[in-house]
Amino acid sequence: MSTSPKLTIKDLRVSIDDREILKGVNLEVKGGEVHAIMGPNGTGKSTLASALMGHPRYEVTGGEVTLDGQDVLEMEVDERARAGLFLAMQYPSEVSGVTNSDFLRSAINAKRGEGNEISLMKFIRQLDEKMALLEMDEKFAHRYLNEGFSGGEKKRNEILQMMMLQPRIAILDEIDSGLDIDALKVVAKGVNSMLSPELGVLIITHYQRLLNYIKPDFVHVFMQGRIVKSGGPELAERLEAEGYDWVKEELGIEDETVGLKA
Amino acid sequence: MSVETLLFDPKVVTEFSRKQQEPEWMLQFRLQALQDAAKLPLPKVEKTNINRWNFTNFIPYTEEAPVEGLSQLPEEIRELIFDGEEANVLVQKNSSVIFRQAAEQLAEKGVIFTDLATAAREHEELVKKYFMTEAVKKDEHKLTALHAALFSGGVFLYVPRNVELEMPLQSLFWLSGAETGMLPHILIVAETSSRVDFVANYVAERDSQAAVSNSVIEVFVGQNAQVRVATINNLSQSAVDVTYRRSIVHKDGRLEWIVADLSDGRVISDNTTHLQGEGGNVNVKTVAVGTGEMRANITSSIHHWGRHTASDINARSVMTDEASSILNSITKIEKGASKSDGQQSGKVLMLNPKARGDANPILLIDENDVSAGHAASVGRIDPLQLYYLMSRGIPRKQAEKLIIFGFLDAVISEIPSDTLQKRIHRVIERKFQS
Numbered sequence A: 001m002s003t004s005p006k007l008t009i010k011d012l013r014v015s016i017d018d019r020e021i022l023k024g025v026n027l028e029v030k031g032g033e034v035h036a037i038m039g040p041n042g043t044g045k046s047t048l049a050s051a052l053m054g055h056p057r058y059e060v061t062g063g064e065v066t067l068d069g070q071d072v073l074e075m076e077v078d079e080r081a082r083a084g085l086f087l088a089m090q091y092p093s094e095v096s097g098v099t100n101s102d103f104l105r106s107a108i109n110a111k112r113g114e115g116n117e118i119s120l121m122k123f124i125r126q127l128d129e130k131m132a133l134l135e136m137d138e139k140f141a142h143r144y145l146n147e148g149f150s151g152g153e154k155k156r157n158e159i160l161q162m163m164m165l166q167p168r169i170a171i172l173d174e175i176d177s178g179l180d181i182d183a184l185k186v187v188a189k190g191v192n193s194m195l196s197p198e199l200g201v202l203i204i205t206h207y208q209r210l211l212n213y214i215k216p217d218f219v220h221v222f223m224q225g226r227i228v229k230s231g232g233p234e235l236a237e238r239l240e241a242e243g244y245d246w247v248k249e250e251l252g253i254e255d256e257t258v259g260l261k262a
Numbered sequence B: 001m002s003v004e005t006l007l008f009d010p011k012v013v014t015e016f017s018r019k020q021q022e023p024e025w026m027l028q029f030r031l032q033a034l035q036d037a038a039k040l041p042l043p044k045v046e047k048t049n050i051n052r053w054n055f056t057n058f059i060p061y062t063e064e065a066p067v068e069g070l071s072q073l074p075e076e077i078r079e080l081i082f083d084g085e086e087a088n089v090l091v092q093k094n095s096s097v098i099f100r101q102a103a104e105q106l107a108e109k110g111v112i113f114t115d116l117a118t119a120a121r122e123h124e125e126l127v128k129k130y131f132m133t134e135a136v137k138k139d140e141h142k143l144t145a146l147h148a149a150l151f152s153g154g155v156f157l158y159v160p161r162n163v164e165l166e167m168p169l170q171s172l173f174w175l176s177g178a179e180t181g182m183l184p185h186i187l188i189v190a191e192t193s194s195r196v197d198f199v200a201n202y203v204a205e206r207d208s209q210a211a212v213s214n215s216v217i218e219v220f221v222g223q224n225a226q227v228r229v230a231t232i233n234n235l236s237q238s239a240v241d242v243t244y245r246r247s248i249v250h251k252d253g254r255l256e257w258i259v260a261d262l263s264d265g266r267v268i269s270d271n272t273t274h275l276q277g278e279g280g281n282v283n284v285k286t287v288a289v290g291t292g293e294m295r296a297n298i299t300s301s302i303h304h305w306g307r308h309t310a311s312d313i314n315a316r317s318v319m320t321d322e323a324s325s326i327l328n329s330i331t332k333i334e335k336g337a338s339k340s341d342g343q344q345s346g347k348v349l350m351l352n353p354k355a356r357g358d359a360n361p362i363l364l365i366d367e368n369d370v371s372a373g374h375a376a377s378v379g380r381i382d383p384l385q386l387y388y389l390m391s392r393g394i395p396r397k398q399a400e401k402l403i404i405f406g407f408l409d410a411v412i413s414e415i416p417s418d419t420l421q422k423r424i425h426r427v428i429e430r431k432f433q434s
Helices: A045-053 A077-083 A100-112 A120-133 A138-142 A151-165 A181-194 A208-212 A233-242 A245-251 B010-019 B024-039 B104-108 B116-122 B124-130 B142-150 B383-390 B396-412 B418-433
Strands: A006-016 A019-030 A034-038 A059-067 A085-088 A095-099 A169-173 A200-205 A218-223 A226-231 B088-093 B096-101 B112-114 B155-159 B169-175 B185-190 B195-204 B212-221 B226-234 B240-249 B254-261 B266-275 B281-290 B295-304 B310-319 B324-333 B341-350 B356-365 B371-380
Touching: A006 A045, A006 A200, A019 A045, A019 A059, A019 A200, A019 A226, A034 A045, A034 A233, A045 A077, A045 A085, A045 A169, A045 A200, A077 A085, A077 A100, A077 B383, A085 A151, A095 A100, A095 B383, A095 B396, A100 A120, A100 A138, A100 A151, A100 B396, A120 A138, A120 A151, A120 A181, A151 A181, A169 A181, A181 A208, A200 A208, A208 A233, A218 A233, A218 A245, A226 A233, A226 A245, A233 A245, B010 B024, B024 B142, B088 B112, B112 B116, B116 B124, B116 B155, B116 B185, B124 B155, B124 B185, B142 B212, B142 B240, B155 B195, B169 B212, B185 B195, B185 B226, B195 B212, B212 B226, B212 B254, B226 B240, B226 B418, B240 B254, B240 B281, B254 B266, B254 B295, B254 B396, B266 B281, B266 B310, B281 B295, B281 B324, B281 B396, B295 B310, B295 B341, B310 B324, B310 B356, B310 B396, B324 B341, B324 B371, B341 B356, B341 B396, B356 B371, B383 B396, B396 B418
Parallel strands: A034 A200, A034 A218, A085 A169, A169 A200, B088 B169, B155 B185, B169 B195, B185 B212, B195 B226, B212 B240, B226 B254, B240 B266, B254 B281, B266 B295, B281 B310, B295 B324, B310 B341, B324 B356, B341 B371
Antiparallel strands: A006 A019, A006 A059, A218 A226, B088 B096, B112 B155
């Protein structure tokens, strides 16, 4: 696939336990673009990320999502990933007994397909290179997947996976939360090293801080389960300086949440 | 008692014992055990009803032809033996030992590695001292009595003082044919400051219908000695698979049990360790993988007698189809075993709504100044773990496999041969495919 990737979300509606959280999300992310979704807690931002990846708890009740024209909502979680979708998770699972490197190699080979497996040498070379860039100790390759990792280590590990898997659309769900400034810079360095016309990025955050290190082209404000305002990088700066109240006022919103912590 | 009420004909037992030129006391021991077997009840196994299992209907002795070399063994049997031509190994088919190979250095160091009948002839005093005297007694219940009456083949492994063996010693018990019995007795004596690894594979051919395996392993860990025993049982669906493992650990001795129960039939798997001397240590790791209608009762028991003794039980089981397993973990700290530490963890993973599993932790403590702890969990594959692995492009089946093998890895990775670990992986994979 050499064409530029394109993720299209149209009027996406998502429920959890019969409660609607996303109430019609519209967004298009193309290769070479960095989008940031910002918003207060409880507005459904993370639900968007999880629903796009196919999290088992979320039920899509309406709308459509396509990646390069293919219907994402019809795909299983693993098919979405192989089609090029990647989600750096806010709370990645720990999997005992499965080493980071075995897991990564399985994932890479699942995408490459049978008979086209990556050679062990090439894999190790790539892994070493990317771990060095993310300032991760070599021993992480042999540790069990996320088991006993600190919050910051888990976030780095998510970015490492993204770099190894080379997705077409990457969604970063609060990749900055809980990171100190040094770790944040490392994570941003990893993401920036991947920016190209071959990759579209969707960053979900409620701190503007991350956007000092990864420059967004588009900024969207999320409230009440949908995008209520979009703009350029200057929008993020104004939100950082003035908070969200002015947006609420402008749009006549009293309660920005969807009644559930997202 | 009249002959009719006995479970097996004493003439058959006598003939077998004579043919092997066993000492007279051993024959008498067998005949007494045969009488006991008729009277004694079945063992009490927690939470499993074994009353209708077939423990007594089998052909006790079948004569099998010896083989000249490992290459003459069928592929599926041979692949369980590692170290190739270098292997120190004993192979038993049904009741006959058909092959034995051991490096010369073993004998030079004074190591005895032979079948039990040969040992009873050539090292009678040693065998008499340890064989079913202290660890497993013949009259505990019907199954130990039956074993004592009918045991055949088996292994006697004696490691003298200060002898440390680098390469694991192996044995393979091969159950073949319909309604056959296999009753090997393994006796391991590790003297002061010695070290040895031992692997026992129990495997059945697909044609081994309604077969019975009733095996006993006795392990004596001398002062400061270090012993690791790995057993891998992989018998067929219609087989009854009974293994009693028992050990006595002396002062500062260290023992490791690695128990893999992969049989698909009826399984009683018991390992019991007596930490008799001060400072003794035992580490028990068990896994069970059940498919079809497997029923397993897997019990790990530790008795702390000596002060400063430590134990750790890590029991895991994966059940699919309609399989069911009970994991009993029993840690008993006796009065006087102060400063002892007993830990246990039991985990069951169920892959099918009809599969059943139970982790049953029991701590019995009769001494104040000790530490002990347990953890138990029974559940299904965590959907969030599955989602996470799949979100990286790994298909569901493969993601499940990664999680299952990860779950079992805590035990399988302890088996003292990479080759054997890989083969066990393959055995388990095949089980899930069929």
